[in-house]
Amino acid sequence: MIIDESYIAYHRHNAKKSQFQSCSMCQAVFLKSNCKLTCWCNEGYSYELGDFQKQHVGEFLNSPIISYIRESFQNGLEPFGYCERCIAKLSFESQHKQFIVVDVEPSNICNLFCNDCICTAERLSENTPKRTLLPYKYFKKALKELRESQFNVGYIAFCGNGEPVFNPHLPDMIRFARKHFPESFITLDTNANFKPKIGKLLANCGLTQINLALDGVAQQSYEKYRKKGDFNKSMRFTEVLVSEIRATKSVTKPLWKYILFNHNDSNTQITKALCMADDIGIDIIFHLTISNNKSLRKPYELAELVGKDRISYYIDSKYLDKKGPENPTPEHRNLRGNIMKINTNYKTGHEKMRFEEIKANLRHEHNDTLRHWQQIRKRYVYKGRKYSDQEVIDWFMSAPFMEVKTGAYEVSD
Numbered sequence: 001m002i003i004d005e006s007y008i009a010y011h012r013h014n015a016k017k018s019q020f021q022s023c024s025m026c027q028a029v030f031l032k033s034n035c036k037l038t039c040w041c042n043e044g045y046s047y048e049l050g051d052f053q054k055q056h057v058g059e060f061l062n063s064p065i066i067s068y069i070r071e072s073f074q075n076g077l078e079p080f081g082y083c084e085r086c087i088a089k090l091s092f093e094s095q096h097k098q099f100i101v102v103d104v105e106p107s108n109i110c111n112l113f114c115n116d117c118i119c120t121a122e123r124l125s126e127n128t129p130k131r132t133l134l135p136y137k138y139f140k141k142a143l144k145e146l147r148e149s150q151f152n153v154g155y156i157a158f159c160g161n162g163e164p165v166f167n168p169h170l171p172d173m174i175r176f177a178r179k180h181f182p183e184s185f186i187t188l189d190t191n192a193n194f195k196p197k198i199g200k201l202l203a204n205c206g207l208t209q210i211n212l213a214l215d216g217v218a219q220q221s222y223e224k225y226r227k228k229g230d231f232n233k234s235m236r237f238t239e240v241l242v243s244e245i246r247a248t249k250s251v252t253k254p255l256w257k258y259i260l261f262n263h264n265d266s267n268t269q270i271t272k273a274l275c276m277a278d279d280i281g282i283d284i285i286f287h288l289t290i291s292n293n294k295s296l297r298k299p300y301e302l303a304e305l306v307g308k309d310r311i312s313y314y315i316d317s318k319y320l321d322k323k324g325p326e327n328p329t330p331e332h333r334n335l336r337g338n339i340m341k342i343n344t345n346y347k348t349g350h351e352k353m354r355f356e357e358i359k360a361n362l363r364h365e366h367n368d369t370l371r372h373w374q375q376i377r378k379r380y381v382y383k384g385r386k387y388s389d390q391e392v393i394d395w396f397m398s399a400p401f402m403e404v405k406t407g408a409y410e411v412s413d
C-alpha cells in the first residue's frame with residue numbers, strides 16, 4: 001500500500017494514544033530491495049512511504065511523512081493503524097540521537113525458510129511479492145544523497161528480510177559504504193549457508209561486524225527454526241571466514257548470533273555452543289526473541305550461565321515479560337511479550353491479512369472514512385470508471401487488496 005497525504009490526513013484525525021515515545025524509524029531509513037522506502041519493522045514492511053529510485057533520500061528524511069511519524073509520537077499518538085501491533089516502538093525519544101541508522105536490504109531472496117521470518121511468510125503466501133536484488137546503482141544513489149545532506153550516519157546494517165549474500169554486489173556495497181562513511185558501524189547479518197569462498201570475499205571488505213545466525217549446536221536443533229538450513233555448511237563457512245579475517249588482518253569482528261528457542265536453550269546446548277565458539281575463536285551472543293516457540297529462560301538466569309554481556313535483545317523492554325509465567329504452556333511461548341499478541345498467521349497471504357484489518361476498521365468506521373475520503377478526493381475512480389459511494393463500500397468489503405494512489409482508488413487484481 002502506498003502511503004500518501006490523504007492516508008496521513010485520515011490517520012491524523014483518527015490516531016490512537018500511544019504508550020511509546022518514538023519508534024526505530026524516527027531516526028532511520030530503510031532501503032528495501034525493491035527500491036521502496038518503507039518501515040523496517042514487520043508491520044510497516046509493505047507500506048510504501050517513498051521510492052528512492054525517484055526521491056532524494058536526504059529530503060525524504062525531512063519529508064512530511066517522516067515528520068508526521070515523529071510528531072505523532074511527540075504528541076503521544078500512534079502514527080498509523082498498523083503501528084498498534086508494531087514491535088519497533090521505543091519508550092524513549094529517539095530524536096535526541098545524534099546519528100541516523102541506515103538499514104539496507106540487499107536481497108529479499110533466501111535459501112532458508114525460517115518459521116517466523118517475513119521473507120518465508122511472503123514466499124509461502126498466495127500472492128508472493130516479486131523477489132528482488134537491490135540494484136547497486138540505486139544503493140549508491142541513496143548513500144550519496146545521505147552524504148550530501150550531511151547526515152551523521154552512525155550505523156549501516158546490511159540485513160532486511162532476505163539473505164543479503166545473494167546480492168553479487170554485496171562486497172562492493174560494503175566497500176562503498178565504508179568509503180563514504182568511514183566512521184560508521186557497519187554490520188552484515190547472514191545465515192552463513194554458503195560456500196566458504198564467499199566467506200573469503202566478505203572477510204576484509206570494510207565491515208565492522210558480521211553476525212552469523214547459527215541457532216543451535218547440531219543439525220537437529222538448528223533446523224527446527226532454520227528450515228532447509230545445513231548446520232555443518234554454516235559452521236564451515238564460519239571457520240573459513242574467521243581464518244580469512246585473521247590471515248588478512250581484517251578489523252571485522254565475526255559474531256555468532258544464537259537465537260534462543262525452546263528447542264535450543266538447555267544448559268547442555270548453551271554450554272556446548274560456548275565451547276564450539278571458543279574452539280573457532282569467535283565471540284558468541286545469545287539473543288532473546290519474542291517470536292513463536294521462544295525460549296522462556298529468564299535473562300538473569302542466563303546471565304549466570306553465559307555472562308551478562310553475552311545476552312542481547314533488540315526490543316524495547318516494555319514488550320518483555322521480565323518475570324515470565326510460573327508454569328509456561330505452549331501458548332505462552334507463542335505470545336509476543338506480555339502486552340502484545342501479534343497475529344503471525346500469514347497462511348492466507350500477507351495482503352489478505354491486511355485486508356482483514358482494513359475491513360474490520362471499515363465495519364466500524366466506514367461512514368466516517370467515506371466522508372473523509374470524499375472531502376479529499378471528491379471522486380472514486382478505478383481503471384478509468386467512476387464509482388458510487390455504495391459501490392466503493394461494497395468494493396472495500398470484497399477487494400483482495402487495496403492500494404490507494406493519488407487522485408484515485410486503485411485495486412491490484
Ligand SMILES: C[S@@+](CC[C@H](N)C(=O)[O-])C[C@H]1O[C@@H](n2cnc3c(N)ncnc32)[C@H](O)[C@@H]1O
Nearest residue numbers: 116117159160161162163189190191213289291
Ligand atoms: C530476516 S533476517 C535476514 C538476515 C539473514 N538472512 C539472517 O537470517 O540472519 C534479519 C534478522 O532477523 C533475525 N531473526 C530471524 N528470525 C528471528 C526471530 N525469530 N527472532 C528474532 N530475530 C530473528 C536474524 O538473526 C537477523 O538478524
Ligand code: SF4
Nearest residue numbers: 110112114117162191
Ligand atoms: S535465513 Fe534470514 S531471511 Fe532467510 S528465512 Fe531465515 S531469517 Fe528469513
